[in-house]
Structures are given as C-alpha cells and as structure tokens.
Amino acid sequence: MFDVQIDTTKLKNMETKLNCKFGNDGTFVEMALDLNEYQEKLPPISDVSFGIYSGDLEKIKQLVEKVDPKWCKYFTEKTTIFCGFINKEPVSFCIITTTADSILSDDNIKIGGVACVGTVPEYRKRGIGLKMVDMATIYLKSLRCDIAYIHYTHLEKWYKKLGYETVARFSFVQNPQKT
Numbered sequence: 001m002f003d004v005q006i007d008t009t010k011l012k013n014m015e016t017k018l019n020c021k022f023g024n025d026g027t028f029v030e031m032a033l034d035l036n037e038y039q040e041k042l043p044p045i046s047d048v049s050f051g052i053y054s055g056d057l058e059k060i061k062q063l064v065e066k067v068d069p070k071w072c073k074y075f076t077e078k079t080t081i082f083c084g085f086i087n088k089e090p091v092s093f094c095i096i097t098t099t100a101d102s103i104l105s106d107d108n109i110k111i112g113g114v115a116c117v118g119t120v121p122e123y124r125k126r127g128i129g130l131k132m133v134d135m136a137t138i139y140l141k142s143l144r145c146d147i148a149y150i151h152y153t154h155l156e157k158w159y160k161k162l163g164y165e166t167v168a169r170f171s172f173v174q175n176p177q178k179t
C-alpha cells in the first residue's frame with residue numbers, strides 16, 4: 001500500500017453523512033491509486049474511443065437514467081463527464097473531479113476522483129467500463145492529480161484490476177442513504 005493518511009475528521013463526517021460505520025468487515029470500500037507511477041493498463045478496444053463528453057447534457061442524462069436514476073442530479077453543466085464512445089455516441093460514462101470527496105488527508109496533495117461509473121446495459125461485459133476508468137485515471141494524471149480516488153463502491157475486485165487499492169471498508173448501519 002502506498003503512503004496515504006486517513007483524515008479521521010473526514011471519516012467521521014462520512015459516517016454521519018451516509019449513516020455508515022467503518023470497519024474491517026465492511027462490504028463497501030473507499031479506494032485510491034498513486035498516479036505517479038500510473039501508466040495506461042489495458043489495450044485499446046477496437047471501435048471504442050474515450051474522452052471528455054461535450055455533447056448535449058440531456059442526452060447523457062438519458063443514459064445515466066438507464067444505469068442509476070439517483071445519479072442524474074450529479075450531471076450538471078459544471079460536471080466534467082468522461083465517456084466511452086462507439087461511432088461518436090456515448091455508451092459509458094463517469095464523472096471526473098480534481099477535488100474528490102475522500103477520507104484521505106489532502107495536505108499538499110491533489111486528489112482526483114472518478115465517480116458515477118456506468119455502462120449502458122446493452123454494451124456491458126465487453127471491457128468498455130474498465131477501459132474507461134483506465135483512461136479516466138490517465139486523464140486525472142494529466143491534470144496533475146497525485147492520487148485517483150474511488151468513493152463508495154462494492155466493485156473492489158474490478159477496480160483492483162487497474163491497481164486501485166482499498167483504503168477503508170464500511171457498512172451501512174441500516175439501509176444505504178440515498179446519494
């Protein structure tokens with residue numbers, strides 16, 4: 001594990017906000033990756049390109065609606081949206097931020113985040129989602145972030161394929177809060 005410091009105040013704030021509890025038996029995780037050493041991990045996928053989405057916001061929100069309607073509120077004119085495209089049409093998406101909501105201490109380091117990761121159902125299981133996260137991670141590196149961060153996921157093994165490491169585990173005290 002690379003050297004990351006957990007900020008206990010941020011951790012407590014997250015517990016309050018999400019009504020969750022950190023502990024080694026948690027089923028959800030917070031993950032991080034050191035961008036200093038990061039190189040593109042996966043081979044290209046023919047006919048799929050990746051990059052920032054600059055098209056119509058309503059169009060991308062229709063795809064988000066298909067994947068998880070609760071995420072639609074996070075997709076606004078100010079959001080940086082990164083996509084996988086086939087024939088110039090988005091088939092997968094995620095949100096990129098250079099000020100990630102994390103439980104890590106961010107003294108003198110810039111923490112970027114990849115969030116709301118989705119592939120529309122008809123294009124799943126072709127490697128598009130993971131390749132998009134690979135390219136989004138490279139994009140965060142190009143923005144001079146030191147760490148890439150994944151907040152609140154159950155896909156630990158999937159992100160580990162790219163080198164993301166678990167920094168903490170948590171469970172919900174009752175039902176997960178709506179995010």
Ligand SMILES: CC(C)(COP(=O)(O)OP(=O)(O)OC[C@H]1O[C@@H](n2cnc3c(N)ncnc32)[C@H](O)[C@@H]1OP(=O)(O)O)[C@@H](O)C(=O)NCCC(=O)NCCS
Pocket residue numbers: 067068092116117118119120123124125126127128129130131152153154155157158
């Ligand atoms: C999670 C999600 C983004 C994955 O998208 P995807 O495009 O299907 O992702 P990938 O194809 O890269 O990987 C999915 C699986 O397909 C498998 N796969 C990849 N390429 C494949 C191929 N060519 N043929 C068959 N299977 C393949 C991968 O091994 C992976 O299996 P695993 O889950 O056992 O690791 C998608 O399922 C989704 O939108 N889910 C709902 C939203 C969600 O839960 N997001 C995560 C929030 S943190």
